[in-house]
Amino acid sequence: MKVLVIGPGAREHALAAALSRDPQVDAVIAAPGNPGIGLICETRPLDSTDPQAAVALAEELDVDLVVVGPEAPLVAGVADALRAASFPVFGPGQEAATLEGSKAYAKEVMEAAGVPTAEAVAATTADEAAAALDRFGAPYVVKADGLAAGKGVVVTDDRAAALAHAESCLSVSDRVVIEDYLDGPEVSLFVLCDGTTAVPLEPAQDFKRIGDGDSGPNTGGMGAYSPLPWAPAGMVEQIVTRVAQPVVDEMARRGSPFIGLLYCGLALTSRGLRVIEFNVRFGDPETQSVLARLQSPLAQVLLAAAEGRLGDFPALEWSEDASVTVVMAAQNYPEAPRTGDPIAGLEEAGALEGVMILHAGTTSSPDGEMITAGGRVLSVVATGPSLADARDRAYEAVSLISWDGEQHRTDIARGAAEGAVVVPGQQTKERS
Numbered sequence: 001m002k003v004l005v006i007g008p009g010a011r012e013h014a015l016a017a018a019l020s021r022d023p024q025v026d027a028v029i030a031a032p033g034n035p036g037i038g039l040i041c042e043t044r045p046l047d048s049t050d051p052q053a054a055v056a057l058a059e060e061l062d063v064d065l066v067v068v069g070p071e072a073p074l075v076a077g078v079a080d081a082l083r084a085a086s087f088p089v090f091g092p093g094q095e096a097a098t099l100e101g102s103k104a105y106a107k108e109v110m111e112a113a114g115v116p117t118a119e120a121v122a123a124t125t126a127d128e129a130a131a132a133l134d135r136f137g138a139p140y141v142v143k144a145d146g147l148a149a150g151k152g153v154v155v156t157d158d159r160a161a162a163l164a165h166a167e168s169c170l171s172v173s174d175r176v177v178i179e180d181y182l183d184g185p186e187v188s189l190f191v192l193c194d195g196t197t198a199v200p201l202e203p204a205q206d207f208k209r210i211g212d213g214d215s216g217p218n219t220g221g222m223g224a225y226s227p228l229p230w231a232p233a234g235m236v237e238q239i240v241t242r243v244a245q246p247v248v249d250e251m252a253r254r255g256s257p258f259i260g261l262l263y264c265g266l267a268l269t270s271r272g273l274r275v276i277e278f279n280v281r282f283g284d285p286e287t288q289s290v291l292a293r294l295q296s297p298l299a300q301v302l303l304a305a306a307e308g309r310l311g312d313f314p315a316l317e318w319s320e321d322a323s324v325t326v327v328m329a330a331q332n333y334p335e336a337p338r339t340g341d342p343i344a345g346l347e348e349a350g351a352l353e354g355v356m357i358l359h360a361g362t363t364s365s366p367d368g369e370m371i372t373a374g375g376r377v378l379s380v381v382a383t384g385p386s387l388a389d390a391r392d393r394a395y396e397a398v399s400l401i402s403w404d405g406e407q408h409r410t411d412i413a414r415g416a417a418e419g420a421v422v423v424p425g426q427q428t429k430e431r432s
Contacts (some may be wrong), residue, residue, distance in 0.1 A: 005030045007069025010360035010379040011284040013037045018291040022299040036359025048073045051081030075101040088306035095256040100280040103143050103177040113246035117275040120179040129166035132178035141179040144169045182267035184424045188286045189264045191244040194310040195257030198244040204286040212411045219334045223412030224286040225324045230421040270424035288381045289323040321383045324390040324413045331405025333375035341372045341403040349397035356381045387417040
């Protein structure tokens with residue numbers, strides 16, 4: 001099997017690595033890829049949001065499966081064009097991708113499907129936004145309606161800051177979503193979908209804010225871990241039954257079958273399970289931790305989803321090891337990150353047992369030196385028999401890597417490893 005992975009980041013690096021482990025895969029090609037991905041498979045240049053360019057590359061390579069990583073190509077209709085050219089594609093079509101492309105559309109689908117979520121208002125003016133902020137009260141939750149690379153959400157007790165973000169969103173879009181705040185720990189669950197069937201992966205938890213203790217502005221994600229030993233019994237089954245399957249059924253009813261990865265971002269609140277958001281692709285950095293634990297052949301299960309055969313695929317198999325991902329970011333991220341800084345220590349860190357270094361924002365200098373080229377530069381992924389062991393390995397690797405201005409959180413998975421994560425209304429589980 002020959003697989004084309006579309007996308008340039010750490011998520012695509014993790015996908016390429018996992019696909020390469022599938023015994024039925026003969027070749028993985030990433031487009032456009034990045035220097036780290038280029039160390040494990042072939043890369044090709046590609047404007048990933050150009051549907052016809054993606055089709056031309058798939059035809060040139062004569063691939064058996066296309067996996068679309070980022071949200072922008074999906075919203076641009078790349079999966080539709082590839083399917084029209086008769087390629088099996090793991091990734092939803094343009095209309096189904098609107099579940100991520102528009103927060104207001106996602107709310108509409110959830111209401112139609114009876115999915116529990118936060119009460120929300122889609123405001124079209126600053127006055128409407130201000131009224132919604134006053135209606136819900138602090139903490140204020142303000143979401144850009146369109147794609148924002150994981151940085152379109154502001155959660156704050158500062159009403160002026162919340163209104164300023166709403167007005168900023170309205171300056172580039174015709175609406176902004178104001179929501180009621182959801183308490184309780186957050187959960188990320190990836191669900192494979194073939195238009196009819198929904199099959200969950202293992203849950204994870206990510207860390208959105210830039211600083212320790214969930215301080216500072218939101219980012220695309222500063223780290224993640226899996227599994228969640230504190231998760232209530234039956235949580236995954238409940239999410240599939242109450243959230244994922246109803247959405248798959250509703251999208252089919254609308255004539256836009258969802259084929260690909262439905263990312264369910266949820267909060268376990270004092271009032272029960274509530275959806276925070278949907279994404280329509282593997283989430284970064286949770287993908288890195290989840291795929292590090294998957295033992296089933298990834299290419300075969302993604303092909304089954306693309307071809308509508310998930311219901312016949314064997315149950316997925318998982319390692320009992322834990323996985324922790326720590327994101328290393330450039331100076332000034334998530335604002336305008338500084339780039340061009342040489343990166344030291346990659347080989348030493350990558351040689352540690354149970355450690356994998358995935359590239360996101362890197363490039364090669366003219367003399368072949370690896371340098372920073374984006375906000376989130378690397379994902380350091382480590383596995384171990386417990387979360388504490390995986391954390392120790394991840395942070396040992398982080399300590400060996402350096403560049404000027406590098407920043408990372410020091411508390412990824414700490415609360416979970418120490419048994420400090422509390423689900424409202426439930427006893428905290430002891431950590432294994």
